[in-house]
Amino acid sequence: MLNWLPVPQNFRAQLQAASRVPEADVRLERLTALAQHQLGIVETIQLDRALEGFRNIIPSTASRVRLAILASSTVDHLIPAIRVAGLRRRLFIDVHVGGYGQYRQDLFDTSSRLHEFAPQVVLFTVSAREALAGIQLGASDEEARDAIARYVDDLRSLWRQARNAFQATVVQQTFLDVTDSVFGSFDRCVSASPAQLVAQLNNQVGLAAASDRALIVDVARASERDGRGVWFDKARWFQAKQEIAPQAAPMFGELVVRVLAAQRGLSKKCLVLDLDNTLWHGVIGDDGLEGIVVGEGTAVGEAHLALQRYAKQLSARGVILAVCSKNDLATAEEVFEKHPDMILKRSDFAAFFANWTDKAENLKAIATQLNIGIDTLVFVDDNPMERCRIRQALPMVGVPELPDDVTDYVRCLAEAGYFEAVAFTEEDQQRGAHYSENVEREALRGSMENMDDFLRHLEMSVNSGPFTPANIGRVTQLINKTNQFHLTSRRYTLDEVSRFAAAPDCLTLQFRLADRFGDNGIVSAMILLPEEKEHDVLVIDTWVMSCRVFGRQLEAEAMNVAVEKAQEKGVREIRGEYIPSAKNSVVRRLFEHLGFAAETPEVSLNGKTRWHLKLADYTPKETRISRISE
Amino acid sequence: MTNEEILSSFSCVLGDILGDDSVKLAMETKREDVAGWDSFSYVTFIAAVEIELGVKFKIAEVESFENVGAIVAATRKMLS
Numbered sequence: 001m002l003n004w005l006p007v008p009q010n011f012r013a014q015l016q017a018a019s020r021v022p023e024a025d026v027r028l029e030r031l032t033a034l035a036q037h038q039l040g041i042v043e044t045i046q047l048d049r050a051l052e053g054f055r056n057i058i059p060s061t062a063s064r065v066r067l068a069i070l071a072s073s074t075v076d077h078l079i080p081a082i083r084v085a086g087l088r089r090r091l092f093i094d095v096h097v098g099g100y101g102q103y104r105q106d107l108f109d110t111s112s113r114l115h116e117f118a119p120q121v122v123l124f125t126v127s128a129r130e131a132l133a134g135i136q137l138g139a140s141d142e143e144a145r146d147a148i149a150r151y152v153d154d155l156r157s158l159w160r161q162a163r164n165a166f167q168a169t170v171v172q173q174t175f176l177d178v179t180d181s182v183f184g185s186f187d188r189c190v191s192a193s194p195a196q197l198v199a200q201l202n203n204q205v206g207l208a209a210a211s212d213r214a215l216i217v218d219v220a221r222a223s224e225r226d227g228r229g230v231w232f233d234k235a236r237w238f239q240a241k242q243e244i245a246p247q248a249a250p251m252f253g254e255l256v257v258r259v260l261a262a263q264r265g266l267s268k269k270c271l272v273l274d275l276d277n278t279l280w281h282g283v284i285g286d287d288g289l290e291g292i293v294v295g296e297g298t299a300v301g302e303a304h305l306a307l308q309r310y311a312k313q314l315s316a317r318g319v320i321l322a323v324c325s326k327n328d329l330a331t332a333e334e335v336f337e338k339h340p341d342m343i344l345k346r347s348d349f350a351a352f353f354a355n356w357t358d359k360a361e362n363l364k365a366i367a368t369q370l371n372i373g374i375d376t377l378v379f380v381d382d383n384p385m386e387r388c389r390i391r392q393a394l395p396m397v398g399v400p401e402l403p404d405d406v407t408d409y410v411r412c413l414a415e416a417g418y419f420e421a422v423a424f425t426e427e428d429q430q431r432g433a434h435y436s437e438n439v440e441r442e443a444l445r446g447s448m449e450n451m452d453d454f455l456r457h458l459e460m461s462v463n464s465g466p467f468t469p470a471n472i473g474r475v476t477q478l479i480n481k482t483n484q485f486h487l488t489s490r491r492y493t494l495d496e497v498s499r500f501a502a503a504p505d506c507l508t509l510q511f512r513l514a515d516r517f518g519d520n521g522i523v524s525a526m527i528l529l530p531e532e533k534e535h536d537v538l539v540i541d542t543w544v545m546s547c548r549v550f551g552r553q554l555e556a557e558a559m560n561v562a563v564e565k566a567q568e569k570g571v572r573e574i575r576g577e578y579i580p581s582a583k584n585s586v587v588r589r590l591f592e593h594l595g596f597a598a599e600t601p602e603v604s605l606n607g608k609t610r611w612h613l614k615l616a617d618y619t620p621k622e623t624r625i626s627r628i629s630e
Numbered sequence: 631m632t633n634e635e636i637l638s639s640f641s642c643v644l645g646d647i648l649g650d651d652s653v654k655l656a657m658e659t660k661r662e663d664v665a666g667w668d669s670f671s672y673v674t675f676i677a678a679v680e681i682e683l684g685v686k687f688k689i690a691e692v693e694s695f696e697n698v699g700a701i702v703a704a705t706r707k708m709l710s
Binding site for chain 1: 643646647649669670673674676677678681686687689692693
């Protein structure tokens with residue numbers, strides 16, 4: 001369990017020392033660091049207890065999540081693990097557990113404690129027993145299919161209720177297969193055999209979740225991977241109706257929180273790879289191009305190739321790749337250009353740092369070059385000293401504790417779940433290309449005398465329009481993944497974004513930026529809501545922009561478009577607010593630059609500022625971006 | 631393992647689960663003698679001991695252990 005995390009050294013003493021730190025913020029840092037270890041069930045309970053003191057002092061900010069678990073088995077023993085997995089990502093999770101098997105009543109009864117709790121996330125963890133109880137072994141294909149379809153339809157109505165009642169994000173856990181074989185191998189051929197029913201149920205729930213946009217926590221897959229005996233202990237079921245065994249709790253908490261974190265844009269974005277003995281066997285500087293081992297034909301060469309293939313797959317789904325290696329640049333690059341067996345090519349990497357500088361410094365430089373947070377990096381290196389160094393210097397970087405044998409590198413990285421996704425968009429598929437185009441843009445910028453020349457030579461064009469079903473997936477992803485250019489840091493689910501799009505008094509806008517090097521895709525989105533009781537005023541509730549296109553005047557052109565669209569709706573004034581977060585200082589003065597006037601007093605208690613723009617006085621900003629109509 | 635070693639390991643596990651360093655189990659200790667040792671933490675305790683010592687209690691035993699001494703005896707039988 002949690003095999004990608006290092007084993008804690010003397011956990012009890014470390015926990016005691018951390019708990020004794022008087023300053024709350026330092027204490028929390030120490031506890032967060034402890035959470036980045038391979039903890040068993042008892043250690044998890046201990047760490048969770050140390051968190052208790054924080055429950056009242058942590059402000060209810062974006063990092064706090066109210067999670068309700070609606071279950072048909074006992075889940076209380078899983079709660080500490082959920083909170084500790086939250087701590088691992090600096091999320092503070094308040095957990096409410098509904099009455100045992102009472103979830104239906106709880107959902108529909110507005111006076112229930114569940115309603116009082118008002119969850120932001122509702123996790124359904126339902127046992128397959130219940131779903132399949134009425135289906136006879138002799139049921140025909142069709143009867144089995146219908147029974148499962150009815151059950152899944154019922155689940156969907158519960159999901160709808162959770163959304164209607166709380167506007168909550170719905171998370172559905174897959175069904176653990178705890179069945180025993182009835183026919184032997186022939187189970188596979190009998191539609192109503194218990195194992196086949198669970199398999200069908202999981203398939204149907206997956207499809208339903210995809211179409212209803214519920215999130216999935218796939219314990220069924222994890223149990224296949226780790227072994228059923230790890231996840232399900234029949235003795236615990238008989239004793240306490242625990243369907244998930246206590247020993248699996250740390251992994252369960254991790255799986256749940258990964259999905260919550262992914263939805264909040266907290267998944268990692270960039271895989272930084274070491275080279276020698278990571279991407280190939282041997283040291284290129286010593287062994288030379290003929291001496292290193294990679295490729296088909298030798299076991300060790302294939303194992304390193306498997307890691308390359310996996311990195312390539314991650315890249316195809318939108319994870320950015322980078323290199324951080326102690327080597328001479330030319331020597332390192334030559335392998336990608338000349339070695340015939342390499343799967344990864346030089347052009348797959350958005351940043352390539354091969355030098356003799358400290359790796360912590362290089363990681364900072366990679367984050368800066370890619371304009372992403374350093375906490376979005378994952379650093380993969382076979383050398384334990386380098387890993388240790390990065391964990392100490394940059395605790396926010398994901399550093400998997402690679403196993404000694406290269407055979408298991410991919411498994412380790414996959415189990416670590418750093419890149420957990422809740423969507424897969426066209427934009428994700430293009431990301432690799434976007435970053436290599438950016439390298440060409442940077443080259444152009446370097447060759448230009450000044451910024452204006454550069455922007456003019458980019459030949460940019462913007463294509464804008466409202467949110468539509470075709471773009472709403474990407475828009476939601478952008479809203480939830482963007483941290484820097486995000487004026488209010490608000491996060492919305494797809495349902496919520498869809499509601500804004502459909503509301504006639506709201507104005508939604510998305511912007512697609514293209515230039516001579518390529519199409520950047522949808523890189524900015526804006527949601528303007530009507531001011532209460534002032535029908536001719538719109539408030540910018542949300543405005544996000546991808547960091548890839550900062551400094552290209554898109555913010556000015558986007559505002560030009562917004563003002564035009566608002567005027568078409570008869571709007572007289574646009575208001576905006578800036579709510580500071582840990583990461584959005586880049587837009588602190590944005591409204592001022594766009595010609596908004598500050599409301600007085602300009603700064604409120606928490607640093608929030610409010611701005612307004614009278615549309616009659618607005619002079620469109622001149623930019624180097626042309627318009628293409630949709 | 632001797633009875634003493636098993637007892638000390640049990641005390642440590644239960645103390646960690648309950649967050650109480652002062653837990654000191656003896657052969658004759660009953661569940662109701664230890665503050666906070668309810669049925670919920672009992673299941674966690676059994677699970678943790680099983681993992682820690684690599685043993686597996688019969689469910690009939692788990693339901694009917696009269697005192698800590700009985701758990702120790704069952705553990706010793708499995709370890710021998």
